[in-house]
Amino acid sequence: MTDMNQIVGSHDILMVTLDTLRYDAAVLEEENCPNLCGGGHWEKRHTPGSFTYAAHHAFFGGFLPTPATTNKSEHIRLFHSRNTGLKTHPHTWLFDTPDIVSGLQAEGYRTICIGGVIFFTKKVPLAKVLPGYFQESYWRMTFGVTNPRSTEHQVNHALKLLERSSREERLFLFINVSAIHGPNHYFVPGAKQDSVQTQRAALRYVDGELGRLFEAFRRRQRPTFCMAFSDHGTAYGEDGYMGHRLAHEVVWNVPYREFIIRPEHEDRAGEESSPS
Numbered sequence: 267m268t269d270m271n272q273i274v275g276s277h278d279i280l281m282v283t284l285d286t287l288r289y290d291a292a293v294l295e296e297e298n299c300p301n302l303c304g305g306g307h308w309e310k311r312h313t314p315g316s317f318t319y320a321a322h323h324a325f326f327g328g329f330l331p332t333p334a335t336t337n338k339s340e341h342i343r344l345f346h347s348r349n350t351g352l353k354t355h356p357h358t359w360l361f362d363t364p365d366i367v368s369g370l371q372a373e374g375y376r377t378i379c380i381g382g383v384i385f386f387t388k389k390v391p392l393a394k395v396l397p398g399y400f401q402e403s404y405w406r407m408t409f410g411v412t413n414p415r416s417t418e419h420q421v422n423h424a425l426k427l428l429e430r431s432s433r434e435e436r437l438f439l440f441i442n443v444s445a446i447h448g449p450n451h452y453f454v455p456g457a458k459q460d461s462v463q464t465q466r467a468a469l470r471y472v473d474g475e476l477g478r479l480f481e482a483f484r485r486r487q488r489p490t491f492c493m494a495f496s497d498h499g500t501a502y503g504e505d506g507y508m509g510h511r512l513a514h515e516v517v518w519n520v521p522y523r524e525f526i527i528r529p530e531h532e533d534r535a536g537e538e539s540s541p542s
């Protein structure tokens with residue numbers, strides 16, 4: 267069980283939204299995603315929003331996807347607004363700001379957004395709202411849904427920022443991965459339409475690129491607490507539905523994982539102190 271009061275302040279924090287990734291597609295690719303699933307399985311959760319804008323407002327308000335179970339009391343929230351009058355668990359980190367991003371900033375974190383899909387482009391006022399939560403936000407045409415190497419470009423940008431950051435700086439890095447969002451048919455040679463198969467291929471591509479990002483976090487001073495999840499799924503014709511921003515189980519079921527990325531200097535310290 268994650269105690270966020272032990273995490274905040276002592277760990278870098280990485281939040282990755284795998285935009286539009288369906289729960290079923292994620293589970294089918296677990297074995298092919300050593301970076302996202304090396305240490306465990308996807309958890310089935312329900313998203314608080316059926317499309318990017320709604321879901322991310324909820325996430326930044328501290329409302330992450332909730333376990334897809336009927337026992338609500340089992341779920342311990344990572345984040346909760348302070349002084350709401352509601353009873354909270356001792357492992358829940360309480361923030362006294364409008365959202366977790368400025369809450370982490372108040373704890374000394376540098377907050378960075380690397381955008382992906384249209385709501386992060388900053389091209390129109392509406393698309394500046396979500397990036398506006400962060401001290402720094404970045405979007406390039408090459409990070410967007412039409413670029414078949416978008417994750418590579420997003421990760422390269424993150425690596426550049428990490429290189430320039432001191433290892434001791436507290437970082438909250440958010441990345442909205444756009445590659446799994448449509449169009450994703452180009453991840454399967456010859457495919458003309460998006461499908462669960464092409465989304466699965468996109469996820470395999472994304473996992474490969476995220477490996478480089480996780481490695482870069484391993485070179486930092488602190489361990490990194492990573493949350494990786496989807497903001498919503500999408501329909502490929504199920505019951506006649508297409509796309510998202512609608513209520514269907516293929517949209518509201520999302521994959522969720524949280525894990526710690528240990529710094530490599532801790533591995534070395536462990537080896538040196540272990541008996542030979």
Ligand SMILES: [Zn+2]
Nearest residue numbers: 285286318497
């Ligand atoms: Zn989305």
